[in-house]
Amino acid sequence: MSASDAVLTQILSQLQSLQVSQQTLQAKLDAMTITPSSPPLVPVSGGVAISGRETPSTISTPGAQSPSMGSVPLSSSISSVGSASSIEKHMADREREKLLYPQRVILTTYPDQFGVKPFPLTWGASDPSIRGPVICSRLPSSIKQRNAIGAHSGSYSIYRALAIAMGTLSPTHKPDYSKTEPPVPVPPQPSWSHPKKIVSFDPWGHLVPQVFRKEIEELGLDVRPSIAVTKAHMKLSEIDESARKGELTVDGKILLKSRPLMNPDGTLSTADPGVEISVSKAAVEPVWYLPGVAERFGISESLLRRALFEDTGGMYPELITRPDVKIFLPPIGGLTVYIFGPASYLTDESKELTLRVHDECNGSDVFGSDICTCKPYLIYAIEECVRTAQRGGVGVVVYFRKEGRALGEVTKYLVYNLRKRGGDSADKYFKSTELIAGVKDMRFQALMPDVLHWLGITKIHNMVSMSDMKYNAIVESGIPILKRYDIPEYLIPPDSRVEIDAKIAAGYFSSGKQITEADLIKTVGRTWEETEH
Numbered sequence: 344m345s346a347s348d349a350v351l352t353q354i355l356s357q358l359q360s361l362q363v364s365q366q367t368l369q370a371k372l373d374a375m376t377i378t379p380s381s382p383p384l385v386p387v388s389g390g391v392a393i394s395g396r397e398t399p400s401t402i403s404t405p406g407a408q409s410p411s412m413g414s415v416p417l418s419s420s421i422s423s424v425g426s427a428s429s430i431e432k433h434m435a436d437r438e439r440e441k442l443l444y445p446q447r448v449i450l451t452t453y454p455d456q457f458g459v460k461p462f463p464l465t466w467g468a469s470d471p472s473i474r475g476p477v478i479c480s481r482l483p484s485s486i487k488q489r490n491a492i493g494a495h496s497g498s499y500s501i502y503r504a505l506a507i508a509m510g511t512l513s514p515t516h517k518p519d520y521s522k523t524e525p526p527v528p529v530p531p532q533p534s535w536s537h538p539k540k541i542v543s544f545d546p547w548g549h550l551v552p553q554v555f556r557k558e559i560e561e562l563g564l565d566v567r568p569s570i571a572v573t574k575a576h577m578k579l580s581e582i583d584e585s586a587r588k589g590e591l592t593v594d595g596k597i598l599l600k601s602r603p604l605m606n607p608d609g610t611l612s613t614a615d616p617g618v619e620i621s622v623s624k625a626a627v628e629p630v631w632y633l634p635g636v637a638e639r640f641g642i643s644e645s646l647l648r649r650a651l652f653e654d655t656g657g658m659y660p661e662l663i664t665r666p667d668v669k670i671f672l673p674p675i676g677g678l679t680v681y682i683f684g685p686a687s688y689l690t691d692e693s694k695e696l697t698l699r700v701h702d703e704c705n706g707s708d709v710f711g712s713d714i715c716t717c718k719p720y721l722i723y724a725i726e727e728c729v730r731t732a733q734r735g736g737v738g739v740v741v742y743f744r745k746e747g748r749a750l751g752e753v754t755k756y757l758v759y760n761l762r763k764r765g766g767d768s769a770d771k772y773f774k775s776t777e778l779i780a781g782v783k784d785m786r787f788q789a790l791m792p793d794v795l796h797w798l799g800i801t802k803i804h805n806m807v808s809m810s811d812m813k814y815n816a817i818v819e820s821g822i823p824i825l826k827r828y829d830i831p832e833y834l835i836p837p838d839s840r841v842e843i844d845a846k847i848a849a850g851y852f853s854s855g856k857q858i859t860e861a862d863l864i865k866t867v868g869r870t871w872e873e874t875e876h
């Protein structure tokens with residue numbers, strides 16, 4: 344027998360035994376698994392129906408063989424496998440899948456299920472040991488004590504899943520958090536223990552390794568930070584330009600002279616290297632306290648849960664089956680806080696505070712698209728924050744990942760096409776968005792002020808924004824705003840006049856300009872024909 348025949352025989356015999364074990368496994372699973380046609384439908388609150396189950400049921404952990412509700416066979420049939428190498432690959436993947444996930448799939452859990460014992464968590468408690476850690480891990484060490492639905496890192500949880508499936512990340516990797524603590528203190532504030540002031544993220548998120556050390560190290564629970572605080576130098580060509588023009592002054596503290604640049608031949612350049620801004624910053628992931636979020640939007644928790652379940656494609660059945668679990672880590676982007684000047688001034692009302700809350704506009708912020716005012720407004724706000732810090736105050740820019748007014752970039756570009764094809768006039772600006780998206784804005788600014796309360800801000804002297812929605816949300820949350828700034832005329836790119844005029848007519852703040860609906864027809868943007876070659 345040749346070597347290749349021997350390999351083929353070996354593969355065929357492995358395939359046969361795999362088919363046999365697959366049949367045996369399938370038979371066992373069929374006996375244990377509730378098939379879609381068999382279960383009685385049990386109505387639960389909100390009128391939704393879920394599959395019935397055997398009792399008592401348990402959460403399987405590795406090695407445990409007891410049946411759990413909602414179980415399904417692990418993988419699809421092997422009948423579709425083709426060549427010898429794809430058979431080997433398929434078998435290797437099945438082995439890895441069994442090793443990674445030895446238990447059968449747990450589609451959902453129930454509050455009264457045997458083994459389910461959520462770690463106690465009291466949202467808004469001032470003592471972290473009473474507040475308790477947020478645990479959403481499905482690792483065997485933590486799954487029974489989960490007190491949160493969803494996954495850490497927002498949408499990036501999908502990349503983590505890929506890394507685990509590809510074998511580049513061990514699901515049980517234990518991070519070493521020593522030396523990762525905040526270099527700039529963001530200490531507990533009265534607002535942290537106010538049950539209604541912060542509901543969209545975990546105020547203890549940056550202190551997790553310190554305040555929940557016992558839970559992580561002694562109890563072996565998978566508790567992860569959801570906030571990180573660090574320091575950085577910010578370098579922007581627009582700020583270099585302002586410093587060159589003398590509009591910003593290097594003070595060696597907030598605004599620093601950059602180090603000399605290198606020439607292509609490796610020698611030091613004598614060209615002006617420009618400036619850098621010294622900042623502290625914090626990245627914050629969303630962690631929703633569902634009763635608080637529902638209350639903020641004035642809807643019932645049950646309606647909120649049902650809507651979240653349905654419009655995430657049914658991804659989180661526990662939103663329905665676990666009304667006892669009050670925390671949800673949604674698969675959305677978070678926010679970044681940039682602080683200019685001493686962070687300790689944030690809580691001191693006597694220090695001047697300048698704020699811009701900015702929602703992501705990748706096309707403008709990073710790639711300089713001239714159809715809107717996002718980047719110029721952001722740069723203007725950064726300059727104002729630097730000036731405030733240099734006057735002895737503090738500046739804050741909060742950057743939210745809410746692309747395209749939270750409608751997403753695809754919807755935004757579809758609307759751009761419609762506008763540019765239909766004659767881009769300001770009277771049609773919001774109507775065009777509504778025609779495609781059904782609404783003009785989905786940012787729902789009500790959750791936005793949470794970050795200001797987390798920082799301990801109680802008064803805003805200067806607000807760099809024209810948005811009435813942002814202003815109202817902040818003031819209604821209990822933080823007064825003394826002065827509002829609109830974007831200076833000279834910073835408005837010509838093509839974005841359409842956006843600004845439409846916004847002013849719709850109720851955005853303007854210090855000088857009055858615009859009525861009737862005026863809007865006269866404000867028109869560039870057409871594609873003007874730029875096509």
Ligand SMILES: Nc1nc2c(ncn2[C@@H]2O[C@H](COP(=O)(O)OP(=O)(O)OP(=O)(O)O)[C@@H](O)[C@H]2O)c(=O)[nH]1
Pocket residue numbers: 700701702703704705715717720745746747748749750754755758776807808809810813842851
């Ligand atoms: N859907 C849609 N979104 C847009 C358009 N132009 C800008 N945006 C988005 O609108 C948001 C603008 O946010 P901000 O810069 O914070 O501005 P604002 O809330 O309108 O108000 P200001 O604070 O006055 O600037 C970002 O999410 C942008 O991506 C557009 O034409 N269509």
Ligand SMILES: [Zn+2]
Pocket residue numbers: 704707708715716717718
């Ligand atoms: Zn924009």
